[in-house]
Amino acid sequence: MSAVSFAERRAALGFCLHCWLSLLLLAVLVWGSFAYLSLDLARLFTAESGRGMLQFAMRFFPPDISAEFLRKIAKGTLETLAISAVGTLLAAGAGLLLALPAAGRMGGVLKGLTRFLLNALRSVPELVWAALMVLAAGLGPFAGTLALALHTSGVLGRLFAESLENAPPEPARALAESGAAPALAFVYGTLPVITPQLVSYSLYRWEMNIRMATVLGFVGAGGLGQMLYYELSLLHEPQASSVIIAMLALVVLVDAASAWVRRRQMRPAG
Amino acid sequence: MGFELDRVGLVHANGQAQGQRALRAVSIVAARGERLAIIGPSGAGKTTLLRILATSIRPTEGRVSVLGAHPWQLGAGELRRLRSRIGFIHQAPPIPPRQRAITAVIAGRLGQWPWWKSALSLLYPADIAGPRDQLARLDLADRLFDRCDRLSGGQLQRVGVARVLYQRPDLLLADEPVSAMDPALADLAVSQLHSEAQSRGVTLVASLHAVDIALRWFPRVIGLKAGEIVFDLPPAQVSDSVLRDLYASETALPSQDSEPFHPHVEHAQEAAGAARASVAPPRVI
Structure with a gap:
C-alpha cells in the first residue's frame, strides 16, 4: 500500500466542498439564532430545569376521567x-x-x-x-x-x-x-x-x-x-x-x- | 331526406395538421334509407367525411345538408335537435371507464329525454328493458350492469353500437364500427345496423377498413383516396382492379380476418384519447 499523496488528500477534501460549506453555514446560523433570541441552551440541561419539567408534566396526571x-x-x-x-x-x-x-x-x-x-x-x-x-x-x-x-x-x-x-x-x-x-x-x-x-x-x-x-x-x-x-x-x-x-x-x-x-x-x- | 354534400372540401385551420387538405370537392347525395360504405386507405379522409356529416366539423368549402337541414345556419337549440337525430358510432367508444354499460347505452337518448329524466337515470335507470334489448341484439345482454372498464375492446365497441341503436337516429354514421370485433361478431353487428336501417328507413354510412364486409353488406360502396372520391359504385362493379387502384400503395387487400384491431394513422388521436380515458388513476396527494 503506497502512501496517500498530497494531491489525493486535496482531491478528497475538495470533492464535497459544498458539504463543508453547508455545514459551516448551518453552524453559523444556529449559533446566530440562539444569540439573537438570547436563548441559553445550557440552562435547558441543568438538573434544576429537569426537575421543573418533570413537575410541570406531572401536573397533567392523572387526567380527569370523571x-x-x-x-x-x-x-x-x-x-x-x-x-x-x-x-x-x-x-x-x-x-x-x-x-x-x-x-x-x-x-x-x-x-x-x-x-x-x-x-x-x-x-x-x-x-x-x-x-x-x-x-x-x-x-x-x-x-x-x-x-x-x-x-x-x-x-x-x-x-x-x-x-x-x-x-x-x-x-x-x-x-x-x-x-x-x-x-x-x-x-x-x-x-x-x-x-x-x-x-x-x-x-x-x-x-x-x-x-x-x-x-x-x-x-x-x-x-x-x-x-x-x-x-x-x-x-x-x-x-x-x-x-x-x-x-x-x-x-x-x-x-x-x-x-x-x-x-x-x-x-x-x- | 338523407343528406347531400355538394363539392365539400376541408382544409385544417389549426392544430398539427394546419394547412393540410383533408377533403376535396366531395359530392354525395344519399336518400332516406340508403346504405353506404366508405372504403379507402388510412388517412384518406373517411373519418373527416363522417364527422362533417355528424355536424361536428364545419367544412371550409361547399354546402352540407343533413336530414333536410343546413346545420351551419341553425341556432344552438335547433342544431341540438338536429344532432339528436344523428347517431355516431366511434371507433374508440367514448365511454367513461367506470360507467356501467346500461348508463352508457341510456346516454344515447340524452338529447331526446327531458333533463330530469336523464338526471334521475344516474340514480336509477328510467329504462332498463330498452338498453337490455339493444345489448341483446349484439349478444351482450348479460353485461348490462357491468362497468365498462371490465369489458374487452370488442365488447366495449358493441356497447357503443348499442348506444347509437338505442338513440334511434334518422342518420346513422359509423366510423370503423367493428374494428375490434372478431369476424363473426363483426358480421352480427353490421347485420344489426342494416336491419335497423331497413326497418326504420335510416340512412346508414359506415367507414370500413374491411373491404369484404363493405362488399358483402352494402348496396353502395364509395372509394375515398387522398380526400377525393375515386369511385361510387354498387358492390358488383367494384372489381379487383378498382380496389387495387384504391389501395395502390398497400400490398394486400385488407379484410376483417387479416386485420386485427390496429388504429390507423387517422385514428391515432382518438385511440390515444381512449387510452387516456381508460388509465385515469385516482391520484392521492
Whole structure:
C-alpha cells in the first residue's frame, strides 16, 4: 500500500466542498439564532430545569376521567367532527362550482377571475380565516365551519379544476354531438371520469380538516380546541390532559379510517 | 331526406395538421334509407367525411345538408335537435371507464329525454328493458350492469353500437364500427345496423377498413383516396382492379380476418384519447 499523496488528500477534501460549506453555514446560523433570541441552551440541561419539567408534566396526571367531564369531551369531539365534515362538504360543493370556470369552460375572463379567487381563498390559512370568522360570526362552531369551508374551497377548487382539465374531452363531446345539453353531457361524459379523483381529494382534505378543527378552537371557533384553550387558561391541567388525549385518539382513528377507505378506493376493478 | 354534400372540401385551420387538405370537392347525395360504405386507405379522409356529416366539423368549402337541414345556419337549440337525430358510432367508444354499460347505452337518448329524466337515470335507470334489448341484439345482454372498464375492446365497441341503436337516429354514421370485433361478431353487428336501417328507413354510412364486409353488406360502396372520391359504385362493379387502384400503395387487400384491431394513422388521436380515458388513476396527494 503506497502512501496517500498530497494531491489525493486535496482531491478528497475538495470533492464535497459544498458539504463543508453547508455545514459551516448551518453552524453559523444556529449559533446566530440562539444569540439573537438570547436563548441559553445550557440552562435547558441543568438538573434544576429537569426537575421543573418533570413537575410541570406531572401536573397533567392523572387526567380527569370523571363521567361528567368525559361527556363534555364526547360533545367536543362530535363538534370537531361535525365542523370538519360540514366544512369539507361545503368546500367540495363550492370547489366543484368554482372549478368549472377555473378549468376554462366558461371563457378566459372567468377563468382568470376564478383562479384569482381560488388563490386568494387558499393562500389565507385556516387559522386566519377562523380568527376573521370569529369576528364576523361570533364565537363557536359556526365560525370554525366557515373558516374550514373557505380555505378548503380554494384548495379543492384548484385540484378539481386540474382534474377537469386533464379529463379526456371525447366522452362529453360525443354526447354533445348527439344532441345532449351541455350540463347533461358533463354529468354523463366527464363526471364519471373524474369522480374517483374528486372523492379521494375530498376525503384527504376532510382528514386534514379534522386535525385542523381540533386546533381552530384556540381562536374560539368551537370543538375540542376551544375546550383545551379554556381549560389551559384556567390552569386545569388534568382536564387539559384529557382533552389532549381525546385529540390524539381522534387523529389516530381518523388516520386509520382514511387509510382503510383509500385502500378500498384504490383497489382495482374486481 | 338523407343528406347531400355538394363539392365539400376541408382544409385544417389549426392544430398539427394546419394547412393540410383533408377533403376535396366531395359530392354525395344519399336518400332516406340508403346504405353506404366508405372504403379507402388510412388517412384518406373517411373519418373527416363522417364527422362533417355528424355536424361536428364545419367544412371550409361547399354546402352540407343533413336530414333536410343546413346545420351551419341553425341556432344552438335547433342544431341540438338536429344532432339528436344523428347517431355516431366511434371507433374508440367514448365511454367513461367506470360507467356501467346500461348508463352508457341510456346516454344515447340524452338529447331526446327531458333533463330530469336523464338526471334521475344516474340514480336509477328510467329504462332498463330498452338498453337490455339493444345489448341483446349484439349478444351482450348479460353485461348490462357491468362497468365498462371490465369489458374487452370488442365488447366495449358493441356497447357503443348499442348506444347509437338505442338513440334511434334518422342518420346513422359509423366510423370503423367493428374494428375490434372478431369476424363473426363483426358480421352480427353490421347485420344489426342494416336491419335497423331497413326497418326504420335510416340512412346508414359506415367507414370500413374491411373491404369484404363493405362488399358483402352494402348496396353502395364509395372509394375515398387522398380526400377525393375515386369511385361510387354498387358492390358488383367494384372489381379487383378498382380496389387495387384504391389501395395502390398497400400490398394486400385488407379484410376483417387479416386485420386485427390496429388504429390507423387517422385514428391515432382518438385511440390515444381512449387510452387516456381508460388509465385515469385516482391520484392521492
